[in-house]
Amino acid sequence: RKEVEQDPGPFNVPEGATVAFNCTYSNSASQSFFWYRQDCRKEPKLLMSVYSSGNEDGRFTAQLNRASQYISLLIRDSKLSDSATYLCVVNVSGGKLIFGQGTELSVKP
Amino acid sequence: GAVVSQHPSWVICKSGTSVKIECRSLDFQATTMFWYRQFPKQSLMLMATSNEGSKATYEQGVEKDKFLINHASLTLSTLTVTSAHPEDSSFYICSALNPAAGYEQYFGPGTRLTVT
Numbered sequence: 001r002k003e004v005e006q007d008p009g010p011f012n013v014p015e016g017a018t019v020a021f022n023c024t025y026s027n028s029a030s031q032s033f034f035w036y037r038q039d040c041r042k043e044p045k046l047l048m049s050v051y052s053s054g055n056e057d058g059r060f061t062a063q064l065n066r067a068s069q070y071i072s073l074l075i076r077d078s079k080l081s082d083s084a085t086y087l088c089v090v091n092v093s094g095g096k097l098i099f100g101q102g103t104e105l106s107v108k109p
Numbered sequence: 110g111a112v113v114s115q116h117p118s119w120v121i122c123k124s125g126t127s128v129k130i131e132c133r134s135l136d137f138q139a140t141t142m143f144w145y146r147q148f149p150k151q152s153l154m155l156m157a158t159s160n161e162g163s164k165a166t167y168e169q170g171v172e173k174d175k176f177l178i179n180h181a182s183l184t185l186s187t188l189t190v191t192s193a194h195p196e197d198s199s200f201y202i203c204s205a206l207n208p209a210a211g212y213e214q215y216f217g218p219g220t221r222l223t224v225t
Contacts, residue, residue: 043202043216044153087152095141095206095214099152 001026002101006088009103017078021103023071023088033064035073036087038102044087047073078107112136113205115217122193122224129189130220132203138183139205143214144176147200159186193224 006023013019025033036044048055050062050071061074071088088100112135122128132142140161145153157178158166165178177189186205190197202219 041200041219041221043219045216046213094158095143096155096158097143097153097204097214098155099145101152 003027003092003098004088004090004100006086006100007103008101010106011103012106012108013078014108015078015080017107018074018076019078019105020075021073021086021088021105023073023100025069025071025088025090025098027090027092027098028066028069030069030090030092032091033071034089034091034097035060035062035071036089036099038085038087040085044089044099047086075105078105080107080109083107113139113203113215113217115201115203115220117220118218119221120223122222124194124224125192127189127191128193128222129187130201130203130222132186132188132205132217134184134205134207134215137205137207137209139186139207140183141206142180142186143204143206144178144186144188145202145204147202147219153202156188190222193222195224198222198224 004025033050035047037047038044050064052064054063059076063072083106085102085104087102090098114133116131142159144156147153156171159178159180161180167173180186203217204214
């Protein structure tokens with residue numbers, strides 16, 4: 001079993017749609033959680049950290065359920081510029097990040 | 110904001126040669142840096158953790174004699190791919206922990222290595 005698993009994708013959605021990504025992790029001792037965005041042939045960029053209380057940043061909402069070891073990302077009102085690969089990332093200890101395989105999102109006009 | 114640079118951004122080399130990739134933290138001191146590798150259509154895989162002044166810690170399955178890591182200063186870590194082969198062709202990305210920013214991790218822009 002992979003340490004971090006994500007929806008396989010790709011997700012093809014029209015502009016304005018709401019899209020949700022799911023992720024599960026296997027290490028119950030994981031310390032912190034993130035969503036990263038990676039554009040083609042670029043390095044990943046931090047989108048947002050994920051907290052148990054849930055957190056929102058504009059059109060993006062992230063949620064963490066430690067009991068279920070489940071992480072989610074919701075994107076509302078999708079824009080063309082949201083097209084990218086979204087990576088679920090878990091810090092297992094001391095900054096050591098484990099990346100999910102990523103879910104590709106394509107937002108169409 | 111904090112910036113991490115990598116050099117070179119891309120490199121093409123012949124099979125059997127060695128390639129050195131540099132990772133620099135430009136405006137902060139990083140006691141810990143990480144090296145990742147990403148093959149096409151796959152996610153980033155952690156190769157090793159590089160600590161300033163000590164030996165790197167390699168992930169399972171990563172050959173330490175093939176991927177030499179040196180972290181000689183608080184702002185520079187290098188990864189040398191020795192005797193490169195076509196299967197080593199990949200996107201190599203480093204990251205650095207910024208202790209002054211709650212140990213937030215900053216990624217370099219990556220180095221695309223092609224071995225012919």
